[in-house]
Amino acid sequence: MDSPKTLSMKPNYDIDYIKQLEHNSRREEIGRNWYKFSRNSLSITGLIVVVAVIIIALLAPYISPYPAHAGPFTDFANAKRPPNLTYLLGTDQIGRDILSRIIFGMRSSLLMGVVVLTLVVPPGVFLGLVAGYFHGTWIDTLIMRITDIFLAVPPLILALAVASVLKPNLWNSMMAISLMWWPWYTRLVYGLATTLRNEYFVTAAEVTGASTAHILFREILPNTISPILTKMSIDVAWVIIIGSMLSFVGLGVQPPEPSLGTMIADGSKYLPDQWWIAVFPALAIVVIVLGFNLLGDGIRDMFASEES
Amino acid sequence: MTETSSPLLEIKDLYVNFAVYGGDLRVLDGVNFKMYAGERIGLVGETGCGKTTTMRAVLRVLPTPPARISEGQVFLEGRDILKMKEEELSHVRGKSISMVFQDPTAALNPVFTIGKQMEAVIRNNLLEERKNDSRQVRSVAINALQDVSLADAERLLESYPVQLSGGMRQRICIAMALTTNPQILIADEPGTSLDVTIQDQILRLLRDLVENRNMSVILITHTLGVVRELTNRVYVMYAGSIVETANTERIFQQPLHPYSKGLIATVPRLTGGGIANGIPGHIPNYHNPPTGCRFHPRCTQVAEICRMQKPPLIEVEQNHSVACFLYSSEQKVNL
Amino acid sequence: MTAALLTVDNLKKHFLIGQTGSALNRQPVTVKAVDGISFEMNAGETLGLVGESGSGKSTVAYVVVGMYQPTGGKIRFLDKDIAYKDKRPKELQKAIQIVFQDPGSSLNPRHTIRQILEMPLRVHQKDKNLLEMVIYLLEIVGLPPETMYRYPRMLSGGEKQIVGIARALATNPQLIILDEPTSALDVSVQAKTINLLLQLQKEFNLSYLFITHDLSLMRNVATRVAIMYLGKICEVAYTSDFFSKPLHPYTQMLLSSIPVVSEEEEALRPKKVISHGEIPSPVNIPKGCSFHTRCPFAMPICMEIDPVFTQMDECHEVRCHLYLPKE
Numbered sequence: 006m007d008s009p010k011t012l013s014m015k016p017n018y019d020i021d022y023i024k025q026l027e028h029n030s031r032r033e034e035i036g037r038n039w040y041k042f043s044r045n046s047l048s049i050t051g052l053i054v055v056v057a058v059i060i061i062a063l064l065a066p067y068i069s070p071y072p073a074h075a076g077p078f079t080d081f082a083n084a085k086r087p088p089n090l091t092y093l094l095g096t097d098q099i100g101r102d103i104l105s106r107i108i109f110g111m112r113s114s115l116l117m118g119v120v121v122l123t124l125v126v127p128p129g130v131f132l133g134l135v136a137g138y139f140h141g142t143w144i145d146t147l148i149m150r151i152t153d154i155f156l157a158v159p160p161l162i163l164a165l166a167v168a169s170v171l172k173p174n175l176w177n178s179m180m181a182i183s184l185m186w187w188p189w190y191t192r193l194v195y196g197l198a199t200t201l202r203n204e205y206f207v208t209a210a211e212v213t214g215a216s217t218a219h220i221l222f223r224e225i226l227p228n229t230i231s232p233i234l235t236k237m238s239i240d241v242a243w244v245i246i247i248g249s250m251l252s253f254v255g256l257g258v259q260p261p262e263p264s265l266g267t268m269i270a271d272g273s274k275y276l277p278d279q280w281w282i283a284v285f286p287a288l289a290i291v292v293i294v295l296g297f298n299l300l301g302d303g304i305r306d307m308f309a310s311e312e313s
Numbered sequence: 314m315t316e317t318s319s320p321l322l323e324i325k326d327l328y329v330n331f332a333v334y335g336g337d338l339r340v341l342d343g344v345n346f347k348m349y350a351g352e353r354i355g356l357v358g359e360t361g362c363g364k365t366t367t368m369r370a371v372l373r374v375l376p377t378p379p380a381r382i383s384e385g386q387v388f389l390e391g392r393d394i395l396k397m398k399e400e401e402l403s404h405v406r407g408k409s410i411s412m413v414f415q416d417p418t419a420a421l422n423p424v425f426t427i428g429k430q431m432e433a434v435i436r437n438n439l440l441e442e443r444k445n446d447s448r449q450v451r452s453v454a455i456n457a458l459q460d461v462s463l464a465d466a467e468r469l470l471e472s473y474p475v476q477l478s479g480g481m482r483q484r485i486c487i488a489m490a491l492t493t494n495p496q497i498l499i500a501d502e503p504g505t506s507l508d509v510t511i512q513d514q515i516l517r518l519l520r521d522l523v524e525n526r527n528m529s530v531i532l533i534t535h536t537l538g539v540v541r542e543l544t545n546r547v548y549v550m551y552a553g554s555i556v557e558t559a560n561t562e563r564i565f566q567q568p569l570h571p572y573s574k575g576l577i578a579t580v581p582r583l584t585g586g587g588i589a590n591g592i593p594g595h596i597p598n599y600h601n602p603p604t605g606c607r608f609h610p611r612c613t614q615v616a617e618i619c620r621m622q623k624p625p626l627i628e629v630e631q632n633h634s635v636a637c638f639l640y641s642s643e644q645k646v647n648l
Numbered sequence: 649m650t651a652a653l654l655t656v657d658n659l660k661k662h663f664l665i666g667q668t669g670s671a672l673n674r675q676p677v678t679v680k681a682v683d684g685i686s687f688e689m690n691a692g693e694t695l696g697l698v699g700e701s702g703s704g705k706s707t708v709a710y711v712v713v714g715m716y717q718p719t720g721g722k723i724r725f726l727d728k729d730i731a732y733k734d735k736r737p738k739e740l741q742k743a744i745q746i747v748f749q750d751p752g753s754s755l756n757p758r759h760t761i762r763q764i765l766e767m768p769l770r771v772h773q774k775d776k777n778l779l780e781m782v783i784y785l786l787e788i789v790g791l792p793p794e795t796m797y798r799y800p801r802m803l804s805g806g807e808k809q810i811v812g813i814a815r816a817l818a819t820n821p822q823l824i825i826l827d828e829p830t831s832a833l834d835v836s837v838q839a840k841t842i843n844l845l846l847q848l849q850k851e852f853n854l855s856y857l858f859i860t861h862d863l864s865l866m867r868n869v870a871t872r873v874a875i876m877y878l879g880k881i882c883e884v885a886y887t888s889d890f891f892s893k894p895l896h897p898y899t900q901m902l903l904s905s906i907p908v909v910s911e912e913e914e915a916l917r918p919k920k921v922i923s924h925g926e927i928p929s930p931v932n933i934p935k936g937c938s939f940h941t942r943c944p945f946a947m948p949i950c951m952e953i954d955p956v957f958t959q960m961d962e963c964h965e966v967r968c969h970l971y972l973p974k975e
Contacts, residue, residue: 018780018783018793022793023779023783023793023796026793026794026796026797027796027797029797030760030797030798031797204753204754204756205748205750205753205754206753206754206755206756206764208715208746208748209746209748209754209767209812209815210767211715212713212714212715212741212744212745212746213741213745213767213768213771213772213819214736214738214741214742214771214772215767215768215770215771216771219767219770223759223763223767224756227756227758227759228756228757228758230758359834359836359837360805360834478926480926481926508700508701508861508927509700509861509862509863509902509905509906510700510901510902510905510923510927511700511923511926512905512907513904513905513906513907513923514923514924516907535834535835536835536907537835537907537909538864538906538907538908538909539907541907541908541909542907565909565910575836576835576836577909579835579836579838579839580835580864580909581835581838581839581842581862581864581865581867581868581869582864582867582868582908582909582910582912582913583863583864583867583891583903583906583908583913583916583917584867584910584912584913584916585867585868585887585888585891586868587868588838588839588842588843588865588868588869589839590839590840590843591835591836591839591840592836595804595806595836595837596804
């Protein structure tokens with residue numbers, strides 16, 4: 006009997022051609038994703054709003070008309086001015102330019118969204134992956150029961166409690182929000198991973214002897230990315246809202262540093278006569294939140310139609 | 314016989330397009346189909362060749378958009394279904410044509426008992442004055458279940474779909490389809506999701522039922538063996554059009570179209586002898602279908618004309634039509 | 649010939665699916681998916697393991713490939729005991745591979761074909777040039793290199809299944825378990841896939857444990873066929889014997905149920921055994937011979953005693969009271 010062939014033959018191939026193929030397919034993939042995302046004009050609107058907010062936040066000191074007004078500043082002579090050409094959105098009760106303060110307020114709101122999600126998503130997702138993959142074992146029980154405990158405490162109360170124990174400022178309120186936020190990612194990923202672990206491609210990796218890390222991060226994780234991204238974009242908005250709430254009740258960003266929540270809180274005392282003090286920061290929150298939500302829908306569309 | 318009577322169901326030049334990313338796909342490319350009362354027809358072809366789309370177009374249950382019936386007529390006893398109003402249409406769907414689906418699990422609602430689901434169907438079709446007579450409705454349901462050889466019908470009516478086996482669910486679906494005494498039963502891959510011994514029982518049941526009631530059947534399937542067991546006429550479909558039709562016996566003995574030949578040759582035989590490699594290539598992409606005969610890129614006997622023109626469906630022998638230029642010379646002799 | 653490639657001896661796999669009884673008197677409910685089956689496989693052979701759903705055929709496959717630990721019995725591969733190992737050694741993961749039924753779920757939708765094929769190579773062929781190996785794998789299964797950067801959703805069902813075969817080949821295995829590899833495909837695509845499998849078998853001297861419900865397919869592919877019913881083998885024989893002299897009533901029932909496409913085949917089908925009844929739930933396996941509830945030849949003894957195997961011909965064994973020598 007001939008000795009059987011083994012997989013050791015060298016194929017003929019043109020490495021440049023292969024590289025070209027890889028390059029083309031990557032470009033094609035990006036093009037296809039962009040097409041799916043851009044089919045809905047609302048997603049584009051969301052993207053534009055989000056990009057604009059990010060740029061404005063980054064360039065705050067350069068584009069705001071009165072950067073000094075974001076700090077300890079008073080000008081009682083110009084207090085409570087309605088919107089005019091010098092102060093486009095008017096001034097507040099101590100004469101600070103509302104537009105400038107909104108721009109700086111966006112900065113801290115966005116910073117809060119980004120920092121909280123960076124703190125929350127990796128551990129939340131990791132715990133969800135591990136618990137989901139080891140579904141039915143003690144690891145699952147341990148992780149998910151702890152998650153349940155965190156989920157059982159009303160989130161705002163928890164954040165309030167933490168924020169009131171710690172010194173109230175931007176960083177501590179971010180810590181407080183992060184502490185209550187990770188279980189949602191664990192839950193989300195856990196649900197996905199318990200289904201995905203039964204897919205045959207995971208089994209194929211297992212019987213071939215792939216490492217657990219490979220299975221968790223290379224096989225399962227990529228299939229959870231789209232719901233995670235969608236949730237993240239919507240959560241940025243939520244974090245901003247909750248951050249504003251904390252500021253509103255005085256547990257977040259401390260004056261004189263501007264925050265949209267504090268601005269609304271202060272401005273609400275002057276409603277309805279000096280409406281601009283509260284209404285414009287509120288509108289800013291609405292625009293940011295809407296922008297991120299629309300972006301989230303677009304991301305979901307992009308991935309959803311890919312699977313069908 | 315076929316020359317004298319008029320067909321029960323006739324599809325004339327049916328074209329259906331689907332609007333999707335990248336263009337308007339012509340999924341049905343001129344389907345022609347005739348069915349006489351009492352005929353049992355098998356509609357065969359590979360997945361994605363338009364069998365189910367054709368039947369959905371007939372019942373007008375295609376999702377529109379993206380689908381659009383761009384041309385054609387579907388006559389049921391001389392009336393064009395495609396021009397009917399919604400009211401008439403529901404009459405056709407309920408009473409004239411019934412459908413049995415491939416997956417009996419998906420066809421039954423898991424949260425209602427079998428009885429509830431059957432009664433809903435029966436109520437829709439009973440005469441007005443008898444509608445509210447629940448004893449009447451129930452007895453119709455029980456009779457229907459007994460007709461499909463299900464014992465203990467009373468208890469079955471109280472069960473939920475999950476409590477039943479796949480074979481029983483398929484029987485119940487058949488029973489529901491038959492309660493209205495339809496003229497035409499469309500069966501989409503009945504029993505193919507079931508085990509072979511159960512499938513055999515279902516097919517025997519179907520055959521008995523349609524023979525006793527002189528019902529006409531359209532069987533949609535890609536399992537050729539089932540077609541041979543159950544039907545007396547076969548339509549072979551490829552990429553949106555009928556490429557060959559003949560009596561069942563005839564087509565299995567002497568298929569003419571290269572596609573039918575390939576399809577029959579690839580079926581693994583109980584007699585052994587290996588499996589023919591069959592038809593090279595695969596079903597064309599509807600984004601960019603081949604010109605002329607849509608089968609030509611896979612055809613082993615392709616000629617120049619096949620790339621330019623679509624061959625018409627021509628009767629080459631009595632009751633045996635084929636859409637292929639290989640046989641068009643014979644047609645000239647006949648003329 | 650030396651020792652068999654794979655020996656399965658009295659293999660059992662029971663699943664605990666719940667409990668019944670009162671809180672004080674809990675009774676475990678088990679499904680005896682595989683309940684004492686034995687068979688041998690030689691190198692280069694295809695064994696067709698045929699059965700209906702619920703027969704336990706896939707469980708056998710999953711135990712052999714190491715997805716499940718057996719409840720009892722022995723599995724020997726090249727004369728080494730491989731059951732009861734917590735994690736299989738690398739050589740074994742390399743030597744036994746599997747191709748799954750559902751081409752949709754067996755390829756990671758977020759990976760390119762290149763990534764999919766690199767997975768087993770990363771584990772087992774680290775020293776080699778991965779890109780070269782991927783191209784070579786695609787070449788031997790007849791897919792163009794352009795396939796590499798496609799995602800599974802861009803391939804047809806048949807192509808996906810071929811990628812699944814290429815992935816199984818990547819570790820250079822000796823035994824491949826084929827779990828209904830073509831049941832989701834059209835016949836024309838099935839034909840091509842099967843012929844590719846047969847060609848690869850010759851080329852690389854592979855052994856196939858072919859799990860299927862399709863007897864007609866096995867007639868053309870298998871060296872030997874074994875029929876399973878409710879976790880046990882009823883009949884095993886060389887393919888030609890099996891189809892010319894089917895002995896077990898269940899085999900005859902299966903054969904008579906197959907829809908065929910020619911008269912020659914019809915002549916081969918046993919006429920007398922018409923299918924009736926359904927396969928009982930594996931939670932409640934009938935006493936005695938488990939087939940007696942559907943068997944047209946059932947005798948009183950069948951309801952009491954589970955028959956043992958009778959050797960009929962060389963390598964033709966049947967487990968039925970009809971063929972047991974009378975005492």
